[in-house]
Amino acid sequence: MAGTVSGNVHRRDDMSPRSKLYFILAGLIGAGLAVLFAAQAQPAALTSPLALRQGEIRQVERSLEFSVTTAGPLTLAQLEPRPELGDAGARYLCLDVKQQGTGNESEYGELICAGGSGNKVGVTPTGDEVSPVTEDGEIEATVESPEPETLKITIPLAELGLPAGAYEFRFISSDGSCGSEPGADCVDQLPGDGAGDGAGSFTLQTPVMAGCSGADGIQYMYGPRDRKLVALTFDDGPGPSTPEILDILDEKRADGTFFMLGQAVEANPELAREVTLSGSEVANHSMAHDAFPTTADLAETNDVIERIAGVRPCSFRPPYGSVDAPLTERAAGQDMNTVLWDIDTEDWTDWSSVDSVVEGTKANTQPGSIILMHDGGDNRRDKTIEALPRIIDELRAEGYTFVTVSELLGNEVKWTVPDSSDGS
Numbered sequence: 001m002a003g004t005v006s007g008n009v010h011r012r013d014d015m016s017p018r019s020k021l022y023f024i025l026a027g028l029i030g031a032g033l034a035v036l037f038a039a040q041a042q043p044a045a046l047t048s049p050l051a052l053r054q055g056e057i058r059q060v061e062r063s064l065e066f067s068v069t070t071a072g073p074l075t076l077a078q079l080e081p082r083p084e085l086g087d088a089g090a091r092y093l094c095l096d097v098k099q100q101g102t103g104n105e106s107e108y109g110e111l112i113c114a115g116g117s118g119n120k121v122g123v124t125p126t127g128d129e130v131s132p133v134t135e136d137g138e139i140e141a142t143v144e145s146p147e148p149e150t151l152k153i154t155i156p157l158a159e160l161g162l163p164a165g166a167y168e169f170r171f172i173s174s175d176g177s178c179g180s181e182p183g184a185d186c187v188d189q190l191p192g193d194g195a196g197d198g199a200g201s202f203t204l205q206t207p208v209m210a211g212c213s214g215a216d217g218i219q220y221m222y223g224p225r226d227r228k229l230v231a232l233t234f235d236d237g238p239g240p241s242t243p244e245i246l247d248i249l250d251e252k253r254a255d256g257t258f259f260m261l262g263q264a265v266e267a268n269p270e271l272a273r274e275v276t277l278s279g280s281e282v283a284n285h286s287m288a289h290d291a292f293p294t295t296a297d298l299a300e301t302n303d304v305i306e307r308i309a310g311v312r313p314c315s316f317r318p319p320y321g322s323v324d325a326p327l328t329e330r331a332a333g334q335d336m337n338t339v340l341w342d343i344d345t346e347d348w349t350d351w352s353s354v355d356s357v358v359e360g361t362k363a364n365t366q367p368g369s370i371i372l373m374h375d376g377g378d379n380r381r382d383k384t385i386e387a388l389p390r391i392i393d394e395l396r397a398e399g400y401t402f403v404t405v406s407e408l409l410g411n412e413v414k415w416t417v418p419d420s421s422d423g424s
Contacts, residue, residue, distance in 0.1 A: 048175035049073060050093060052190040053149070055171040057095065057200070061415040062207045064162075065154045066095050066112075068171050068190075073148035079115030081122025082137050083174075088186075091176035093151070098127055100166040100201070108162055114151055118143050121153060123160070140227070157204070158401050161253040164206045168199040206279045207415040209404075212314035214412035217332025219323065222342040223368035223408035228400045230369045231408045232256045232392075233341065234384075235285055235317065236376025238264055238271035244385050245375050246278050252392045254402035256280040259317040259339075262287035262301035264376055265308050272309040281404035283315040284336060291322045295330045302334060315339045315405050339405055341372040345391075347384045348374050357387040362394045370405065 049072025057066040074093070083092035098109035109127030116122070121141045142154040171190045178186035191198040223229065234245060237258055249256050258275050260282055265272040275282055284301045286293040293301075298316065306312040316336040318327060328338045345361050346352040352360075361371060371391075373384050392402065406413050 048177065049149075050091070050173040050175040050188065052171055052173055052188045055095075055190050057097075057169055057202055059157075059202070059204055059417060060154070061417060062158070063154050063156050064160060064204070065152070067150060067152040068093065068095075069147070069150045070173065071149070074114075074145065074151055076115055076118060076143070076151075079113070081113050081115035081120070082124055083113060083122075085111075085172075086182065088178035088180055088182055089176050090174055090182075093171075093173045095169060095171055096126075097162070097167050097169045099163070100168055110160060110162065112153075112155070112160075114143065114153060121155065156401075157207070158253075158255060158403055158407075162204060163250075163253055164204050166201065166203050168201055170199050205417050206277070207417050208276060208279060209281055209311050209413060210416040211311060211414035212281075212406050212411055213335065213414075214410070215314040215332075215335055215337045215406075217328070217335075217337065219328045219338040219340065220370070220409060221340045222366070222370050223405075224410075225366060225368045228367045228398075229403050229408055230365060230367070230371060230395065230400050231405045232371050232373065232388075232402055233259060233283075233317070233339075233405060234373050234375040235259045236261055236264065236289065236374055238268045238275060239376040239381075240379070241377075241381040241385060242268070242271045242275065242375045245381075245388060246274060246280070248385070248388050248392075249280065250278060252389060252396075254392050254396075255404050255407075256402075257283055257315065257405040258375065259283045259285035259315070260301075260305060260309070261285050261289055261376065262304040265304050269308045272305070276309045276311055281315070281406055282309045282311060282313060283317065283339070283405065284313040284331075284334075285317050286319050289319040291319055292324070292327055293319070293330075295333060298330060298334045298336070302336075314411055315409075337409060337411070339370065339409075341370045342366070343369050343371040345371060345373050345384075345387070347381065347387060352383065354383055354386045354390075357383060358390045358394065361387075361391050362398075365395055365400070367400075368408065370408070 049070060051071035053071055054069040078091060080090055080092050083090040092113050094111050094113040096111050099107045107127045111124040111126055113122045120138045122137055123139055124137060139159040144152045146152060174187045191200050234256055237260055258280060282305055284298060287297050287301050302312055314336050316331040317339050321340055323338060331338045343361055343364050345357045347357050374381055
């Protein structure tokens with residue numbers, strides 16, 4: 001991991017009534033803290049167990065991790081995962097994040113609250129534009145309690161859907177003892193001043209795939225069916241359509257996997273590198289789309305992709321989907337899984353339409369599906385470009401999250417977070 005952005009806040013009882021916010025810029029240290037933000041605030045207004053004492057937030061590769069410590073022991077079952085903050089009786093412990101203004105009209109924010117099930121958190125979109133969270137407002141998370149008064153929560157960024165950028169954050173809590181209207185005597189905030197309007201800052205960055213291992217050499221048509229994760233895949237590039245597809249994935253906060261031809265990578269090195277920098281995965285599709293490529297062909301393709309795109313693939317897709325046991329073994333010898341698909345969008349055919357591509361994909365997708373699309377070729381993939389945002393929107397509305405093939409199949413992926421040089 002090249003760098004991690006974090007923010008932490010703690011409360012000291014000997015502070016002056018006016019709170020102070022300190023920003024400390026540090027270099028990479030060991031596993032890598034790139035920027036550290038600290039804040040100190042006035043003594044807690046609350047004396048209940050939910051009074052806030054300390055909080056920290058940071059990005060760890062592809063996840064958002066935060067921890068919070070309260071004055072007394074926490075009981076998840078007593079907290080509301082999707083509280084109404086205006087409800088005087090609401091009992092909650094939440095992280096409120098909002099993208100800092102950049103002059104654009106669209107800003108993203110989410111209220112992330114502990115409570116209920118121990119492996120999920122409640123998420124309520126806020127801000128000017130709704131973030132792509134699941135319809136029921138609960139997403140998968142790792143929730144730990146290293147101490148009775150401390151919660152540590154880790155959430156994959158793919159689940160949250162927050163775009164890269166600068167954010168403000170605050171922790172808020174209430175013990176449900178507000179008499180008639182929530183106020184400073186029953187709602188706590190960290191960081192915060194006497195007016196309750198303090199905020200910390202952190203920056204989310206796009207993680208870049210730095211390595212992949214752990215492929216078992218098996219042939220896959222789909223991933224595990226127990227979670228609503230799917231993989232969008234694009235074949236034959238990079239090509240003229242790749243930039244627009246990357247723009248759509250970025251706008252929709254969705255990950256993709258690009259099965260690249262070695263000769264196309266050599267012809268379009270900037271595009272190949274851009275795929276990696278976008279946070280998507282690069283994978284092997286042979287040098288020149290010849291059926292049943294040799295061991296030498298697979299190795300050469302991997303060498304080209306690693307030299308230009310910066311990462312050695314651990315997934316291989318056979319051209320035309322033509323595969324036999326010896327080819328799967330050759331791919332395994334190059335530390336790659338052989339990856340086919342269970343959803344063919346037919347974006348490559350003359351007879352399909354944009355509507356049929358979208359509707360067929362929606363009708364046939366299941367948890368774990370690997371979806372076949374195309375970004376390569378000499379001509380623009382207009383049908384793919386037009387259908388892709390609709391596919392993402394339709395599947396996301398059904399609760400699906402978009403991950404790379406390696407993440408779907410459980411490979412060991414190393415991600416790096418670029419260093420932030422501006423301290424924001």
